[in-house]
Amino acid sequence: MPERSEDQEWAARAAAGDESAFRAIYRAHVRPVYWIAHGILGSVVDAEDVTQETFVVAWRKLPKLELVGDSILPWLATICRFQAANRLRRRIRDREHTAETPDETIADTVNVEDQIISAELAERIAAEIGTLGELDREIFRLCASEGYAYQAAADELGVSHAVVRNRLSRVRTQLRGAVKEVRDA
Incomplete structure (x- = not known):
């Protein structure tokens, strides 16, 4: 049986409820996840919130995760992109329901091409680190x-x-x- 990567080991232990293993996942991947969120949202505060939301969702979904490859980062990046897209939709909805002038800096849509590039980038970086x-x-x-x-x-x-x-x-x-x-x- 081939040896498991550090991420695979942490994911298996965290899925079984080991909080220290999940903290290890968090420490190893919080910065790349934050920068993906920041790249989509362009806001430090929103990127921090989405980063935290990403790890909350990851903790909840870990028991059903079937990790493909050695790194958990592409999976976390996907969760982050969905959380960021939800945050953008919430911003737009909130903007439409206020009497203030619209904030033209908020994008109306999430650029799918940028998301794909972000996912490819995260996968490439994870592979290179490996x-x-x-x-x-x-x-x-x-x-x-x-x-x-x-x-x-x-x-x-x-x-x-x-x-x-x-x-x-x-x-x-x-x-x-x-x-x-x-x-x-």
């Missing part, structure tokens, strides 16, 4: 996902500040290349 070595994945998780400073990540991993800085720079360059491939496609 190709990283264990130390590089941990450096990326700590610095990019959890917001650790270089020195704090270095202390946590028992390596030097320079190792964290150099490896993270290389990982970011690799991810930028992957993102460029999706955008140029």
